[in-house]
Amino acid sequence: MRVVVDHDRCQGAGLCALTAPEVFDQSEDDGTVLVLDPAPAAELHDAVRRAAGLCPNAVITVAD
Amino acid sequence: MDLQAPARQLPLTRTCPFDPPEEYRQLQAEEPISPLAFPDGVTGWLVTRYADVRALLADPRFSSRRRAGLNPVRRVPPELEDSLEAQPGMFIGMDPPDHTRYRRLLTGQFTVRRMNALTPRVAEIVADRLDEMAAAGPPVDLVRSFALPVPSLVICELLGVPYADRARFQQWSAAMLSLATGWKEMMAARDELRAYMLGLVRGKRELPADDLLSGLLCRPDDDALTDEELVNIGVLLLIAGHETTANMLALGTLTLLRHPGQLALLHADPALFDGAVEELLRYLSIVQFGIPRIATEDVELGGTPIRAGDRLIASVMAADRDPAQFTAADTLDVTRAYSPHLGFGHGVHQCLGQQLARVEMRTGLRALLERFPTLRLAVPLDRVRMRDDMFIYGVHELPVTWDS
Numbered sequence: 001m002r003v004v005v006d007h008d009r010c011q012g013a014g015l016c017a018l019t020a021p022e023v024f025d026q027s028e029d030d031g032t033v034l035v036l037d038p039a040p041a042a043e044l045h046d047a048v049r050r051a052a053g054l055c056p057n058a059v060i061t062v063a064d
Numbered sequence: 065m066d067l068q069a070p071a072r073q074l075p076l077t078r079t080c081p082f083d084p085p086e087e088y089r090q091l092q093a094e095e096p097i098s099p100l101a102f103p104d105g106v107t108g109w110l111v112t113r114y115a116d117v118r119a120l121l122a123d124p125r126f127s128s129r130r131r132a133g134l135n136p137v138r139r140v141p142p143e144l145e146d147s148l149e150a151q152p153g154m155f156i157g158m159d160p161p162d163h164t165r166y167r168r169l170l171t172g173q174f175t176v177r178r179m180n181a182l183t184p185r186v187a188e189i190v191a192d193r194l195d196e197m198a199a200a201g202p203p204v205d206l207v208r209s210f211a212l213p214v215p216s217l218v219i220c221e222l223l224g225v226p227y228a229d230r231a232r233f234q235q236w237s238a239a240m241l242s243l244a245t246g247w248k249e250m251m252a253a254r255d256e257l258r259a260y261m262l263g264l265v266r267g268k269r270e271l272p273a274d275d276l277l278s279g280l281l282c283r284p285d286d287d288a289l290t291d292e293e294l295v296n297i298g299v300l301l302l303i304a305g306h307e308t309t310a311n312m313l314a315l316g317t318l319t320l321l322r323h324p325g326q327l328a329l330l331h332a333d334p335a336l337f338d339g340a341v342e343e344l345l346r347y348l349s350i351v352q353f354g355i356p357r358i359a360t361e362d363v364e365l366g367g368t369p370i371r372a373g374d375r376l377i378a379s380v381m382a383a384d385r386d387p388a389q390f391t392a393a394d395t396l397d398v399t400r401a402y403s404p405h406l407g408f409g410h411g412v413h414q415c416l417g418q419q420l421a422r423v424e425m426r427t428g429l430r431a432l433l434e435r436f437p438t439l440r441l442a443v444p445l446d447r448v449r450m451r452d453d454m455f456i457y458g459v460h461e462l463p464v465t466w467d468s
Contacts, residue, residue, distance in 0.1 A: 011164075012171030013414045018422075021176070031171030054404050056414035058122065 001045055003038045006059040015054040020047035024060075033059065071099035071107040074136045074353060074377065081450050082319055082348070083394065088112055088382040097368040100377060103139035108375030109368070110354075112382035114389035114406070116366040120378050121410035123365075126357035128413055130157025134356035136377050141247055153289070153296030156304075160412060166297065169289075170416055173222075173276055179419035182218075186427045189217045194435045202465035203442040211314035211462070212306065214428050218420070219305030223298060224275025225264060233257060237303045243453045254299075261298040265291055276301075301417070308350065309421045311451065311458030313428050316344040318448065318462055319396065320433070321441055326398045331437065334430060340398035341425045346405030347396050349381040352457040355409060380406040381457075438467040 003023060012031025016024035022044055025034045040048055052060035075087035091098050092112040100110035111117050120126055132145035140148060150157030155166035172178075193210050200209065216234065220227040239245045239253035265277065272278035277298055280289055289297070320327045320340075330336050354377040363370045370376065384405045385393045408415035415421070433439065441448070442463040449460040 011167055011412050011414070012175065013408075014174070014176040014419050017176040018419065026175040026177065027172065028175070028177075029172050030168045031173075031175045032168075050402060050404075056122065056410045057412060 001040055001042075001048065002063045003035055003040065003048060004061045004063070005033050005035055006061070007032060009057050010059045011057055013056050015056065016051040016060060019051040019054060020044060023048050024051060071101035072110075073101050073103075074110065076137070076452065078450070078452065081445070081448070082322070082396075084352075084379075084381045084385060088379065088385075092382055092386060097366055100136065100375075102133060102136060102375060104133055106133060106375065108136075108377065109365075109370065110377050110379060111365070112379045112386075113366065114383040114386035117378045117380060117383035117406060118410050120357060120365060120376060121355065121406070121413070123363070123411075124160065125359060125361050125363050126376065127159050127360050128157060128163070128357060129159055130154070131358065134358065134375055136356065137353050138243060144247055144251065147251070151292065151296045153293035154300055155297075156300060156413065163412060166293075167412070167416065169280065169283075170276075170297070170301075173279070174416055174419055176419050179423045182222075182420070183423050183427060185221070186214075186218055186423055187431065190214055190428050190431045194431060198435070198468070201468055203463050206317060206462040206464045207310070207314045207459060208461070210428075210432065211317070212310040214313065215309035215421075215424055216306040218424060219302060222276055222420075223301055223305070224268065224273050224277045225298070225302060229260070233260060233302060234306070236260075237307060238454075240303065241307060241455045243455075257299055257302075258295050261295045261302070262291060265294045265298065304415075305417060305420070307456050308415075308417075309424050311350050311456050312344065312348065312421070312425055314462045315348055315350065315458040316341075316425065316429060317432065317439075317464075318441070318459060319344060319348065320429075321439065321464075322445065323396050326396055327433070329398055330430075330433065334434070336398050337426050337430045338422075339400065339403070341422060341429065342403045342405060343396060343398050343400050344425070345407030346384045346390070346400075346403050348457070349384040349405070349407045350457040351407075351409075351455070352381055353377070353455055354379040354381070355413075380409065436466040439464055440466065 010032040014026055017026050023037045023040045025036055027034055052062050075085035078085050096113040098110050100108050102108055111120055130150040132140040132148045155163045193213055197204055197209050216230055217227055236253040236257040268278045268281055357376045359370045359372055359374045361372045387393045408418040442465040451458045
């Protein structure tokens with residue numbers, strides 16, 4: 001799995017960091033997404049897909 | 065607009081205090097994007113299905129720019145229309161890029177990490193209120209003794225607003241969100257709250273403190289905020305910070321008390337509280353009159369052609385009960401594994417303070433129910449005054465008792 005984010009459109013709602021904290025965090029400055037692990041392990045895939053689905057601005061793309 | 069059916073007014077009458085008005089069920093099944101009569105006689109659209117509401121809120125072709133006519137339940141007198149346009153800093157009623165600028169200044173203050181770090185302080189505030197409840201002894205009004213003070217204390221500390229002034233700002237805030245308030249009174253409440261906030265902002269310019277408003281004052285000169293912007297940001301965060309969470313705490317508690325099986329699950333396994341909070345947000349979706357938008361160009365939404373200039377109301381309350389999205393949508397299930405609810409909205413305007421609200425609800429509901437395991441209503445349910453008359457649904461008072 002590869003995780004890609006469209007940082008420019010991120011509004012920092014934080015649902016990704018809430019849902020998959022091993023993979024996503026937020027910038028201390030403006031709250032926008034930081035990808036901690038762009039190639040997460042298999043046991044995190046469900047959480048990452050949920051995070052992508054919850055994102056209010058659809059900025060997270062997951063490619064298998 | 066080409067109309068298939070006569071426009072109806074926004075459904076307002078609930079038969080069960082925990083469910084949306086029944087008309088929504090039929091609308092969602094038969095006419096999910098239906099003509100809606102606004103109070104000024106203009107016809108727009110009421111959007112009730114989950115997929116359509118989510119698509120609408122995520123689509124930048126639907127504007128959030130505040131206009132007087134967008135209120136689906138109250139007609140704004142023409143002479144007041146201009147004064148209801150979004151003021152500088154009132155980013156809830158703006159579109160990108162103006163919205164983006166303000167939001168970016170604030171999101172860093174409300175991240176998951178920062179809000180989790182605030183949990184111990186929220187727990188202290190909660191414990192203090194529960195101590196006072198225990199000392200007062202039953203019965204108490206849970207709204208006045210717990211549900212309103214907790215988020216009010218938290219947002220006051222965060223913003224740097226003196227909690228001692230709460231009697232005034234809570235009254236102004238309630239007046240601004242009530243259908244029962246006359247327009248003159250509403251404008252007066254708004255002006256008083258703004259004047260109050262201006263006093264705070266000026267004080268912080270003289271003597272900054274370690275709080276969010278002071279932080280916003282220390283900006284580089286080319287990106288500094290004016291007093292007017294700061295006042296409106298402060299007013300918005302103060303109102304949003306306590307009205308919404310206070311109602312979720314009180315109505316959430318009432319909902320659990322009326323679902324003893326679900327309450328028993330939480331008592332047996334406190335790890336369920338995080339999911340229970342999401343489920344309560346879905347089940348109750350308290351922004352009861354929906355989220356207004358206006359189309360900026362001709363758009364097709366869920367197969368319905370929407371014309372540029374059309375008004376729309378996105379009913380998050382109906383969407384969060386959509387059986388096409390949620391299994392057993394009308395059932396409260398605190399063990400629901402995944403609940404992509406729209407209780408905080410969706411798209412660029414999704415609630416800025418949602419992570420704070422989660423911390424307050426998780427911490428507050430758990431501590432309340434653990435401290436008072438025999439908590440129960442002190443009056444019959446039909447004696448509880450529901451907030452049918454307020455933009456944010458909930459209860460006006462919640463008399464509760466327990467075995468002391």
